Amino acid sequence: MKINGKEIQYEKEVTLDILMEQQGFDIKKIAVMKNGEIVPKAEFGKTMIGAEDSLEVVSFVGGG
Amino acid sequence: MKIQLNGKAAETDCQTLFELRDRNFSPDCIAISNGFQTSQDMPLNEGDSVSIIKKGVMPSRDELESMMAARHTPAVHERVKKARVAVCGLGGLGSNIAVMLARTGVGFLKLIDFDIVEPSNLNRQNYYVKHLGMFKSDALCQQIKEINPFIEACGVTAKITRENAKNLLNDCDIICEAFDDPTAKAMLTEIVLSEMPEKKLVCGSGMAGFDSANSIQTRHIFKNLYMCGDSESEAKPGNGLMVPRVSVCAGHQANMILRLIMGIDEP
Numbered sequence: 001m002k003i004n005g006k007e008i009q010y011e012k013e014v015t016l017d018i019l020m021e022q023q024g025f026d027i028k029k030i031a032v033m034k035n036g037e038i039v040p041k042a043e044f045g046k047t048m049i050g051a052e053d054s055l056e057v058v059s060f061v062g063g064g
Numbered sequence: 065m066k067i068q069l070n071g072k073a074a075e076t077d078c079q080t081l082f083e084l085r086d087r088n089f090s091p092d093c094i095a096i097s098n099g100f101q102t103s104q105d106m107p108l109n110e111g112d113s114v115s116i117i118k119k120g121v122m123p124s125r126d127e128l129e130s131m132m133a134a135r136h137t138p139a140v141h142e143r144v145k146k147a148r149v150a151v152c153g154l155g156g157l158g159s160n161i162a163v164m165l166a167r168t169g170v171g172f173l174k175l176i177d178f179d180i181v182e183p184s185n186l187n188r189q190n191y192y193v194k195h196l197g198m199f200k201s202d203a204l205c206q207q208i209k210e211i212n213p214f215i216e217a218c219g220v221t222a223k224i225t226r227e228n229a230k231n232l233l234n235d236c237d238i239i240c241e242a243f244d245d246p247t248a249k250a251m252l253t254e255i256v257l258s259e260m261p262e263k264k265l266v267c268g269s270g271m272a273g274f275d276s277a278n279s280i281q282t283r284h285i286f287k288n289l290y291m292c293g294d295s296e297s298e299a300k301p302g303n304g305l306m307v308p309r310v311s312v313c314a315g316h317q318a319n320m321i322l323r324l325i326m327g328i329d330e331p
Binding site for chain 2: 028030033040064
């Protein structure tokens with residue numbers, strides 16, 4: 001699978017919330033597009049990510 | 065020839081800008097031709113838009129509006145006047161962005177924040193001592209009336225939530241994310257992209273401290289999402305928010321919004 005253009009190897013499909021945690025993202029502070037579509041936070045736990053999927057993860061830092 | 069003079073159609077036989085100025089007004093007036101204020105004379109052409117305004121004197125409402133329009137070049141003014149932009153969060157980013165958009169002549173601004181102006185805001189936010197204790201939405205609307213009385217600024221004192229976001233933002237085409245809290249930034253991004261896919265969203269992330277201003281950029285992330293900032297400089301103990309970089313980021317956001325209004329969708 002691809003995260004922000006970078007290839008990542010996973011043995012099998014994984015849910016988006018676990019994948020994000022394992023990749024070091026803070027789930028509260030990100031927005032994720034899966035294959036060009038935004039994934040609502042409430043669906044992270046049931047969204048399966050497999051070999052063909054491409055993710056764009058936008059991380060926000062505090063301050064404004 | 066026919067020209068536009070101070071916002072009205074006019075007929076003149078003057079050949080140059082200064083001839084027009086000196087014959088109809090006086091040599092100490094400011095002359096703006098097609099959006100450009102000039103101290104050098106230039107030929108007048110059919111269809112030119114000219115403003116000639118007495119220096120340092122409050123012009124009439126019509127004259128002031130036509131002068132502001134002339135300053136933005138007429139084609140730009142027409143479009144910005146029709147634009148509708150929501151600014152979400154009126155802190156260091158939002159207050160400065162709102163003022164820039166007001167000066168640019170954006171016709172409708174929805175200014176949303178739940179908080180009041182506090183002393184700790186004065187280091188970077190566009191408020192004065194006299195605003196302390198006021199709702200930011202009210203304080204900003206008050207200032208904007210003094211900056212550009214020809215636009216509509218609608219202040220909303222509310223916290224934007226998952227439940228009310230769509231309702232609050234529905235009447236705008238471009239949404240500016242200017243929150244402080246990264247969780248709120250992520251939430252608004254998710255809601256706008258999933259529930260309001262026709263709208264453009266311009267976010268800010270990473271502008272604390274006094275690292276190089278050159279690291280702050282505008283990026284087109286995907287579809288309708290734009291991100292300004294360096295993506296890294298988080299506000300935290302030892303790396304506070306300071307007005308220069310916050311303003312640079314606010315300028316990036318305001319400029320991206322202006323570009324979107326003008327139909328340009330790349331940073």
